[in-house]
Amino acid sequence: MTDFDTAPDIAHVRSSLTQIKPTPGTVAFRVFNTIFLTLLSLVTIYPFVNLVAKAFSSDGEIAAGHVNLWPRGFTTTTFHFVLTDPMFWLNYRNTLVYTVLGTVIAMAITTTFAYAISRPNLRGRGFFVGIAVFTMFFGGGLIPNYILVTQWLHMRNTIWAIVLPGALSVFNLLVMKSFFENFPTELEEAASLDGLSTYGVFFRVVMPLSKAVLATMTLFYAVGAWNSWFGAFLYLDDKTKFPVMMYLRNLIAGATGSVDIAGNANDAVQIGQNIQSVTMLLTVLPIVCVYPFVQKYFVSGVMLGSVKG
Template identity: 55%
Template sequence: MHLNDTKGYKLFRYFNIFVMIMIVVITFVPFINIIAQSFSSERFITAGEVFLIPKGFNVETYKAVLSNDRFWIHYRNTIIYTAVGVAISMFLTTMLAYVLSKPKTRIKGKGFFVGYAVFTMFFAGGIIPTYIVYNNTLNITNTMWSVVFPLALSIYNMLIMKAFFENLPTALEEAAAIDGMSSYGIFMKIVLPLSKPILATMTLFYAVAYWNSWFQAFMFLNDWTLFPVTLFLRNLISGATATGEAAAAEAGSTQIASNVRSVSMFLTVLPIILVYPFVQKYFVSGVMLGSVKE
C-alpha cells in the first residue's frame, strides 16, 4: 500500500486542510470586518450590527479622508521611505549575504562575522542608547534617515539570502573566474540574474517592513510633515495627537472614530495587497530555496 493511501496519511491531510482553513478565516475575517465598517454608517456601527456586510452604505468618510491633505502628505512620505529603504536594504543584504556565503578558505574570519551578525538578533542596545546615538552622534533625528536606518539590514533576511547563495552552482562562478571575470562582474552578471526568486522575496519582506513601520517615526520624528501614513493611522487609533483629532474632525460629524480608522487602515494596507499577487510566484520559491541547505 502506498503511503498516500493509508488512513493515517488521509487523516493527517484532512487535519492540515482544516488548520489552514481556520488560519485563513482567522486572518481574513477581521480584514473583511474593517472593510465593512469603512462603508457603513454611524448608526449601524454604534449598534454593533456591522460584521462582514456593510450596513447603511456610505462613502462620505472615504471622501473626507481622501480630501485630507495631511493624509496624502503622510502617504507620500511612506512611499519615499519604502522606496529608499528597500534600495538601501537590498544593497546591504545582498552584499553581506554574498560575501558570507563564500567558504571559510576564501573569507578569513567568516565564522566571527556570522556569529556577530546572529548576536545582534538577540541583543540590542535598547531604546535610550539608540536615541542618544541617533540624536547626539549621528544627528539624524527628525530626518528621513532616522526612519530608514533602523530597518536597513535584517539579519534574518540576510541569513535566508546567504543560504540561497550557498546553493547556487559554484561551477558557474569558477568558469567565469577562469574566463577573467572579476568578482563584481560575477556577482552582477551571473549571481544576481540567477537570484530573482530570493531578490523578489526579500524586496517584499523589506517593503512590508518599511510600509508598516511607525515606531521609528514615533521615536525620532517631531515634524508632522515627515510622518509616515502608519503613524498617522496610529494617531487616529489612539486619538493622542492633534493629527488624529484633526483628521477625525474633518471626516464629518456624521461619522465616528471607528469608521475613520477603518477607512484609513484599508487605504494604508491596499498597496501591499495589490503588489503581493505580482511577486507571489517568486515569494514561495524564494523562501523555500533560501531556507533549505542541500
C-alpha cells in the first residue's frame, strides 16, 4: 500500500470541517468583528469621499455646509483653472522627480546598510547599529541641520537638499536588518560555493528573494517623499523647483490666492473655497493608485522584517 492510498482525502476533510457548527462565542465574535471593521472602514473612507464631493461642488454650497457625500451645485470650474495653471504642472513634475530619485537613493542606502549590519561576522557591527539607533532618539535640531545643508554642503536651491537629508529611515533600516538576519544562510553558502562574491550573493540571491520587504519599504519611502513639503519650505526659494505639496501648502496658507489663478473676480469667488479640495484630490490620486500594486506585499513585508524567528 502506497502513501497515496493511506493519505486522507483532502476534499473529505475540508467538507467535514465546514460542517462543524461554530460556538455562540465564535458567532458573536464574527458579528462584532464585521460590524467594527465596517464602521472603521466607513470612518476611514468618509474624509476622502467628502473631499471628492467638495472638489465638484460650488463655493456657496461648501460655505453653507451642505456638502457631505454628494456634490452640491456641481461644477468643474476649479479643475479647469488648476489644470491650466503652468505652475501646478511644473510642481507636479518636480514631485515626480523628487519621489523617484529620493526613493531610489533611499532604497540603495537602506538595503546595503541593512544587509551589512545583519551579518554576524561584520567587524564593528554593534558600533554601526548603535550609531543608527542613536539618531532615532537624538538629533542636531532644525537650525544645525539648516546650516549643514545650506552653508556646509551648499545644497540650497538644489534637488539634493530635498532627496538627501531624508535618504535613510532608521525604522526601515531596522526592519530590513531583521529580515536579512532571518534569511536562510544555506542559500548564501550555496551561492558562495558556486563562486559568487559577496556582491553577487546580495544582488543575485538575496535581493530577488526579498520582494515583499523591498516593496513595503519602497512604498514607505515613496509616500514620505510624495507628501513631503517642509524640506522644500526650508531649502528652496525658487518657485519653479517647488514640489506640488508646496503648491498646495501655499494655497492653504494663502500665499497663493485664488485671484492669481482665476481670470476675474467672479471666478475667484467660485474657486475660493473648493480649490483646496481640488488640489488635494489631484495630488493624492497618484499615490493612492500605487497601493493596489503593492498591497499583497505590504503586510507580509512588515511582518517578515519585524518578527525575529
